[in-house]
Amino acid sequence: MKKIYGIINFSEPILFSGEALGNCYNISIGRQNGKLILPSLPKWAENEKDPLSKELIAPEITASWKRGEKQLYWGSPLIYPSGESRVYSLLLLFEIEEALQEQIITNLYNGYPVWIELFKVYTELFTQQKSKKRFYIKNADPEDRLELYYQDDSKIKMCHYNNKGISVNLVSRENIYLKHEQIKSICELCSEVKKPKIEYRILLKAYEALRVDDYRQTILECATAVELTITNRIKKEFDSLNIKFGEKLFKKYRMLGGRFELVNLLEIPLPNYDYKELLIEPRNNIIHGGFFPDLQLTNYVIKITEELLGMFSPEISERG
Numbered sequence: 001m002k003k004i005y006g007i008i009n010f011s012e013p014i015l016f017s018g019e020a021l022g023n024c025y026n027i028s029i030g031r032q033n034g035k036l037i038l039p040s041l042p043k044w045a046e047n048e049k050d051p052l053s054k055e056l057i058a059p060e061i062t063a064s065w066k067r068g069e070k071q072l073y074w075g076s077p078l079i080y081p082s083g084e085s086r087v088y089s090l091l092l093l094f095e096i097e098e099a100l101q102e103q104i105i106t107n108l109y110n111g112y113p114v115w116i117e118l119f120k121v122y123t124e125l126f127t128q129q130k131s132k133k134r135f136y137i138k139n140a141d142p143e144d145r146l147e148l149y150y151q152d153d154s155k156i157k158m159c160h161y162n163n164k165g166i167s168v169n170l171v172s173r174e175n176i177y178l179k180h181e182q183i184k185s186i187c188e189l190c191s192e193v194k195k196p197k198i199e200y201r202i203l204l205k206a207y208e209a210l211r212v213d214d215y216r217q218t219i220l221e222c223a224t225a226v227e228l229t230i231t232n233r234i235k236k237e238f239d240s241l242n243i244k245f246g247e248k249l250f251k252k253y254r255m256l257g258g259r260f261e262l263v264n265l266l267e268i269p270l271p272n273y274d275y276k277e278l279l280i281e282p283r284n285n286i287i288h289g290g291f292f293p294d295l296q297l298t299n300y301v302i303k304i305t306e307e308l309l310g311m312f313s314p315e316i317s318e319r320g
Contacts, residue, residue, distance in 0.1 A: 002101060005061065005149040006034075006092030006108065008116070013075060015129055017177040018083020021056065025183055027092070028191035030111025032104055034094035036187055039074035041083045051080040059091045084177045092146075105148060112146045118190040124207060125200055125316055126186065127176040131207035131302075194317040199225045199232075199309055206302065215298040216286050222305040223283040227256045230263055233312040237266050256280055271307050279304055 022040035026033070042054035056075045058065070065072050075087035096104045124130050178186075196204070206221035231250070238246040253262040257280045263270060273279075278300050285291035293301075 001095045002098040004094040004096055004101070004105065004108070006094070007062075007072070007147045007149070008090045008092065009147065010088050013086035013088050014123065015078075015127070015177045016085055016087050016183075017179045018077075018079075018085065020178060020180045020183055021083060021085060021087075023180060023183070025187040026191070027115075027187045029092070029115045030104075030107030030109075032094055032096065032108055032111075034092055036183075037091040037093060038183075039087060039089070039091075041077060041085070044081065048080070052077055056085060056087065061093075062091060092148075108148060109146065114193060115190050116146070118193065118195070119186060121196060121204065122186040122189055122316070123178060124204060125196060126182045127178055128207060129176055129178075131210050189317050196316050197313060197318055199228045199313055200316050202228070203305060203309065206305065210298065210302065213295075215293045215295065216291075218298050219279075219282050219286060219293055219301050222301045223256055223279060226279065226305050226308050227259055229309050229312045230259050233268060234259065234262055234266065237268060241266075256283060271304070271311070273300075273304055275304070 016038065018041060021038050023038055025036040025038075027036045028034070037059045039056040039058055042051070042057060044051050044054070054077070055073065056077065057063075058072060058074050062072060072089065074089045075085055077083055077085045079085075094104070094108070195201075202221055202225040206218045206225065209215075209217035209221060234250075235246065237243075238249075243249075249262060253259060257276070260275050260280065278297070282291065282293055282297060282301065286293070
């Protein structure tokens with residue numbers, strides 16, 4: 001068996017909790033099973049004087065690796081002593097049959113774009129790192145790329161390929177760091193190539209609009225995700241009550257406001273919000289008039305949407 005190492009480089013950092021650092025996670029890329037390995041926290045002294053000046057420790061196998069004359073940079077801690085950190089690089093490890101090396105490398109490079117895109121998507125859904133950012137960290141390297149390496153005669157050599165990968169933009173000031181159990185779930189979903197459900201893909205569109213301060217579009221996307229989610233919940237209630245005229249009720253109680261009326265008639269419990277004031281009327285005023293919501297209202301709408309999706313559609317990914 002031969003070991004293939006992969007380095008994922010991010011031009012902007014992903015935020016990880018301290019308890020996640022140094023851990024190893026099972027993954028599959030391009031139908032090849034492997035490991036995702038995170039860098040570790042610095043070895044802080046009991047009374048460390050300047051703990052945040054130290055870099056994260058590279059995974060053991062890469063401790064002596066350099067890019068040119070410089071040691072590889074993996075990231076740095078942001079909070080002491082809990083260890084929340086920004087991470088710029090992750091390590092992949094695959095054990096393969098040497099005779100299949102060329103085909104497996106091709107499969108890894110070809111499978112990587114889908115895998116990393118899902119990794120970004122689920123990172124956002126689990127943490128909202130991109131949506132809640134209020135500043136940017138730029139890097140001279142515009143690409144977030146995968147580099148694959150193998151060991152030959154005690155030397156580390158790069159596996160060349162013409163695909164540069166795809167870009168990522170993850171950074172935040174807020175306490176929304178990826179935790180150990182979240183990473184396990186994300187790696188499983190990415191490895192199984194499971195896409196998020198449609199309502200969560202719509203929520204991602206709301207996050208995208210929020211990042212560029214387009215509060216009108218944020219609320220419209222949230223309203224669509226909520227309408228879809230509560231409609232599915234109503235359908236389940238129809239089935240449980242053996243209601244045969246559900247389609248007629250949907251036609252009568254149309255649009256978002258009607259769906260909430262139907263939820264109330266069916267006595268489906270909801271989180272305690274004024275949905276008319278906070279969601280239905282803002283959505284209608286945006287569509288039918290020149291209403292421009294502020295950030296405070298938009299944040300309420302995001303919160304309501306996340307709670308309703310969490311209650312009525314707790315499984316984020318599609319089945320199968």
